[in-house]
């Protein structure tokens with residue numbers, strides 16, 4: 349079975365974008381791949397975050413992975429900071445990365461272009477850590493959104509560079525772009541991605557939002573004055589975003605939804621999307637509460653860490669030997 353690996357940063361409360369664009373796919377992939385899913389908390393501190401918030405986000409992320417359908421019997425769920433092998437390999441790969449290639453990575457480039465101050469060195473070097481996350485497990489595939497493809501390209505370059513310099517060590521991974529490339533946008537500014545760290549709560553649906561509040565957010569989503577329900581991300585980004593949300597949650601093709609709404613108004617359409625989100629969150633949160641109450645989170649992470657560590661430890665020992673760190 350081919351191996352796949354992915355993770356999410358606990359930088360905020362998970363959004364419907366994280367579910368539709370990532371977690372939903374992980375749940376499908378666990379059926380066909382040897383799936384490793386981690387909580388990328390080392391990456392979460394590349395930007396400032398309060399300790400209490402980080403801890404809460406991390407616990408919620410694990411519980412939500414499970415509530416969304418990740419099954420610890422099929423997928424190995426682990427916490428990045430519990431495995432020192434990530435930081436060790438991260439450093440070794442940082443020393444094999446060039447400043448120029450890290451400067452081209454989108455997050456750093458965007459922030460410096462905007463003239464942001466207080467950018468940490470961690471934000472600059474995190475793509476090398478991300479490469480370490482992937483290469484430690486010899487992942488064959490990494491599921492990515494279009495925006496993250498460049499990180500896998502860098503990972504491939506680093507794997508090939510290391511293999512060339514030190515001898516065959518790492519599997520060179522392939523990016524896997526989901527067949528249904530669903531990206532979810534802000535409800536208030538539908539040209540901008542819906543993000544955990546978004547400041548305007550009205551633009552974002554958190555998976556732990558009160559369902560009735562989420563429904564209201566859908567009802568007040570920004571649309572347009574064209575008045576036709578159709579998928580046109582250029583002219584009608586708001587309506588297109590709502591179509592993506594409904595289609596993803598209901599597993600109904602966008603064309604079929606568009607056909608159902610021929611000649612109908614935005615109010616009726618929003619009502620259906622709002623109801624669908626309401627039902628989805630109600631069910632998800634009921635599972636989430638059960639999981640939190642069961643104390644399962646700690647057990648899942650302990651067992652997942654143990655399983656992941658067996659692979660990570662073997663790989664880091666091999667790497668250290670190749671680099672010249674192992675003396676006897």
Ligand code: AQP
Pocket residue numbers: 355356357358359360363365366367368369370371388492493496530531532533541542543544545546
């Ligand atoms: N709006 C979105 N639509 C589709 N997919 C999305 N993802 C995030 N937002 C959307 C996918 O979720 C995963 C999250 O990974 P991450 O937390 O490591 O990175 P991110 O993409 O930076 O996520 P956020 O929510 O936007 O976090 P912040 O605000 O901290 O930067 C990825 O697979 C991503 O594609």
